[in-house]
Amino acid sequence: MSQAVTPIARESLVEFRASRTMSERNRLAVRDVGEGLRLWRLAWTLGWLDIRLRYRGSMLGPFWLTLSTAIMVSALGYLYAVLFRQEIADYLPFLALSQVLWGFLAALVSESCTTFTEAEPVIRSVRMPYFLFATRTLVRNVLVLAHNVVVIVGVDIIFGVWPGANGLLALPGLVLWMVDALALTMLLGGFCARFRDILPIVNSVMQIAFFVTPVIWKPSQLGPDGVAHLPFNPFFDMLEIVRAPLLGAEPDRMVWVGALAYSLALWGLAWGFFTRARPRIAYWL
Amino acid sequence: MNRALISVEGVSVLFPLYHGNARSLKKMVVAAASGRLGSDQRHRVVVEALRELDFQLVSGDRLGLVGSNGAGKTTLLRTLAGIYEPAIGRVRIQGSLNALLDPSLGMNLELTGRENIMLRGLYNGLPRPMLARLEADVAEFAELGDFLDLPVRIYSAGMVVRLGFALATAIKPQILLMDEWFLAGDAAFMAKARSRLEEMVRGAEILVLSTHATDIVRSWCTRVLWLDQGRIHADGPADEILTQYLGHPLPPLESEPLGESATADQPPAA
Numbered sequence: 001m002s003q004a005v006t007p008i009a010r011e012s013l014v015e016f017r018a019s020r021t022m023s024e025r026n027r028l029a030v031r032d033v034g035e036g037l038r039l040w041r042l043a044w045t046l047g048w049l050d051i052r053l054r055y056r057g058s059m060l061g062p063f064w065l066t067l068s069t070a071i072m073v074s075a076l077g078y079l080y081a082v083l084f085r086q087e088i089a090d091y092l093p094f095l096a097l098s099q100v101l102w103g104f105l106a107a108l109v110s111e112s113c114t115t116f117t118e119a120e121p122v123i124r125s126v127r128m129p130y131f132l133f134a135t136r137t138l139v140r141n142v143l144v145l146a147h148n149v150v151v152i153v154g155v156d157i158i159f160g161v162w163p164g165a166n167g168l169l170a171l172p173g174l175v176l177w178m179v180d181a182l183a184l185t186m187l188l189g190g191f192c193a194r195f196r197d198i199l200p201i202v203n204s205v206m207q208i209a210f211f212v213t214p215v216i217w218k219p220s221q222l223g224p225d226g227v228a229h230l231p232f233n234p235f236f237d238m239l240e241i242v243r244a245p246l247l248g249a250e251p252d253r254m255v256w257v258g259a260l261a262y263s264l265a266l267w268g269l270a271w272g273f274f275t276r277a278r279p280r281i282a283y284w285l
Numbered sequence: 286m287n288r289a290l291i292s293v294e295g296v297s298v299l300f301p302l303y304h305g306n307a308r309s310l311k312k313m314v315v316a317a318a319s320g321r322l323g324s325d326q327r328h329r330v331v332v333e334a335l336r337e338l339d340f341q342l343v344s345g346d347r348l349g350l351v352g353s354n355g356a357g358k359t360t361l362l363r364t365l366a367g368i369y370e371p372a373i374g375r376v377r378i379q380g381s382l383n384a385l386l387d388p389s390l391g392m393n394l395e396l397t398g399r400e401n402i403m404l405r406g407l408y409n410g411l412p413r414p415m416l417a418r419l420e421a422d423v424a425e426f427a428e429l430g431d432f433l434d435l436p437v438r439i440y441s442a443g444m445v446v447r448l449g450f451a452l453a454t455a456i457k458p459q460i461l462l463m464d465e466w467f468l469a470g471d472a473a474f475m476a477k478a479r480s481r482l483e484e485m486v487r488g489a490e491i492l493v494l495s496t497h498a499t500d501i502v503r504s505w506c507t508r509v510l511w512l513d514q515g516r517i518h519a520d521g522p523a524d525e526i527l528t529q530y531l532g533h534p535l536p537p538l539e540s541e542p543l544g545e546s547a548t549a550d551q552p553p554a555a
Contacts, residue, residue, distance in 0.1 A: 015377045042407040049404070053395050056436075125387035126408060127367035279370040283300060 025275040032278060036131025043132055047139025065147045073099050073151055080216055089159045095216060096155040097246055100148040101239060102215045106206050108141045108181050113199045115189030120285045130274075130281060134185040138178065152246075163248040173241035173251070173259075180238070180263050183270035190277040193284040209235045231258040238262065289380030289459040289490040291342040291365060296374035298335040298357075298364055298515075334360040336515040337374070342491050344459075349506035349523060350495040351530050356512040358495035362386060362462045365493060380459035380490065383409070387464075398424075398433040398440075398448055405452050419455055426481065427451040450478055454485050461489035465496040499527055503535065 036043070055061045076099070077092040084091070112134075116123065119133045156162065192198045213235040219227050230236045237258035244251040335357045342348055350358045363369050364376060366384035392401050402423050406416040424433055427447040432440060437448065463486075486492055486505060496502060502509060502523060509526035511519040519526050528535055 015375060039407075039410070042404075045404065045407055049393070049396060049400065053393075056395065121387065122408070124363070124368060126384060128408070282368050282370070284303075 022275075025278075029271070029275040029278055032129045033131045035129035036135060039129065039132050040135065043135035044139055046132075046136040047143060050136070050140045051143050062143070062147050065144055066150045069100060069103070069148045070151045070154065073155065076216065084217065084221065086218075091218075093152075093155050093159050093161040094218060094247065096152050097243055098215045098239070100145070100152055101243055102210065102213075103148065104141060104145045105177075105235070105239065106210065107144065108137070109184065109188070109206055110199075110203055111137050111141065112181075112185035112188040113192040113202055115185050116193045116281055117189075117285065123282055123285055130186070130189075130278060131182075134182050134189065137185050137189075138181050141181070142178075161248075163246050166245050166248050166250060169245035169251055170242045173245065176259060176263060177238070177242065180266055183263075183267050186274045187266070187270035190273060190281055190284075193281055194277070209233075213239060215239070231255055234258070234262040287379055288344040290344070290377070291379075291460065291491060291493075292377040293338050293340050293365075294375050294377075296335060296338045296364065296371045296376055297333065298360055298369055299372040300332040300334050302330040302332055333515050335364065335371075338517055340510065340517070340520060342493070344490040346508060347486075347492040347506045348494070349502035349509045350493065350512060351497070351499070351502065351509060351527070352512035352518070355514075357515040358512055359386070359464055360515075361512065362464055362493065362495055366462055378460065382460040382462065383453075383456055383458035384462040385453045385464060386462070392437060392445075392449060392452070394438040395436055397436055398427075398429055401437060401448070402452060405456075409456050411456070422455050423448070423451040426455075450481075454478075454481050457485055457488050459489060460491045461486065461493070463492070463494045465494075465498065499531060499535075503527060 051062050055064055058064060060067060073092070073096045077095045078088065080086070080095065081088040081091045115133045115137045116130065119136075122128060123130075123133075188198070188202065192202075213233055214222075214230070219230055219236075219240075222230070231252075231254045237255050240255045241251055241259045244255070338361070350361060352358055360369065362384060363386065364371060365378065366382065366386065367376075367378070368384075393404070396404070399420065402420045403416055406419045411419060427444070427450075429440075429444060429448060432444060437445060440448070492505065494502065494506060506523045509519075509521065509523045509530070510517060511526055511530050519529055524535060
């Protein structure tokens with residue numbers, strides 16, 4: 001018993017009460033986010049363990065992700081290069097990048113739906129900031145993305161493609177992605193805890209989005225008229241702010257305007273929902 | 286460190302009951318389109334799990350919760366732990382708190398024992414140097430040896446219980462909330478577990494224990510709250526309330542009351 005761990009007072013004074021006023025709801029939601037950020041180490045560990053568990057006992061571990069992405073990109077690349085009559089040296093690097101980035105977005109949207117429902121045992125047995133589970137989902141998906149980046153780099157090396165200094169312009173886009181991902185997770189995570197039939201709806205929306213968004217086909221294939229309409233597709237704007245710089249192009253101003261507008265709408269929606277839903281999530285699970 | 290305090294003022298906890306209909310967005314939308322959403326709102330079935338509870342606990346209090354199944358004991362523990370925020374009223378908690386509600390809290394059967402220990406430490410917000418001490422303490426008590434690096438899934442039932450128990454009792458809070466599952470377990474293990482649990486109970490400034498085992502309540506608790514259908518039916522000194530609750534005089538106690546020694550080594554509450 002001599003080694004017993006001494007108590008750590010994680011909070012000296014807390015108060016839970018029916019929160020009715022807007023300012024109080026906002027204050028509590030801010031506190032939730034703050035506490036969640038402070039637990040970043042736990043979020044990181046949880047996300048990392050999620051990945052480790054998926055591939056525990058397999059020889060390649062998480063690099064199965066890399067391998068399966070590589071196989072899919074090369075198979076699709078050769079096929080679609082023929083179908084779309086594209087130069088393979090030009091098309092394959094585009095496809096590798098698009099496919100990996102889209103894979104990240106699609107998995108993130110889909111997994112944000114189960115953020116709170118999969119954490120039910122924890123939520124029901126200990127008080128934790130809900131934001132912790134949002135960061136966990138983000139960490140997990142960023143780790144998957146990091147494994148898949150290997151495919152992009154490999155394809156770029158094989159075909160001698162290099163985005164140049166413009167590639168750095170992808171960084172602000174990636175930052176926006178992270179913030180949007182957390183907002184989306186709080187929104188969809190709570191919404192899906194309340195309404196259990198959202199997940200299949202979200203998945204079918206993402207499937208349609210995959211085909212109407214230039215992921216496997218190039219925006220230029222639409223012709224000038226079509227390209228002008230693309231910014232109305234939020235998925236296109238979000239994808240393009242990161243993809244265009246990595247292809248060595250300057251990102252279009254309209255695309256950034258669109259991405260910021262959609263992001264602002266998302267943040268507003270997510271915050272409005274989370275401040276109201278936060279005290280109820282435990283009851284919904 | 287401040288003295289521990291629990292203050293419950295006019296707390297009600299309401300559970301919305303979601304039948305198949307309310308859980309589905311599709312049916313909500315259809316109901317709204319056909320103009321039935323309003324009636325759905327009004328007719329939503331709500332279970333009043335806790336109704337207008339009022340009580341205060343200060344440092345040195347050891348409260349036993351008794352009542353039949355469904356009286357709201359576990360819901361009250363969850364509310365004190367901050368998991369359910371009350372629909373009406375307020376709960377104030379001062380001091381570090383540990384709630385032993387679920388034996389498998391944070392235990393992932395696919396992870397190794399060591400990883401589970403680390404996770405529990407992180408859930409409790411322990412800094413990194415503490416994690417090593419936590420691991421040493423749990424490993425020593427649970428006697429898992431080399432199994433610590435194997436997934437919990439392959440442990441024997443007894444090993445899982447030992448690990449869960451060691452984990453739950455390794456972090457010592459000012460306020461300890463405990464559900465009755467904790468007192469279940471095979472006799473051989475309980476003999477060993479008992480002293481560790483009693484040490485933890487003694488170390489806590491406030492204990493809230495929910496159980497059907499009246500013997501434990503008598504030896505550990507100084508005060509008893511009798512819940513009935515979410516309301517406080519009676520609240521007072523342990524022996525007095527238990528006599529009412531059981532409906533017959535209490536037999537003489539076999540073991541030494543724990544509360545006496547616990548309050549003896551603490552300065553009186555301010």
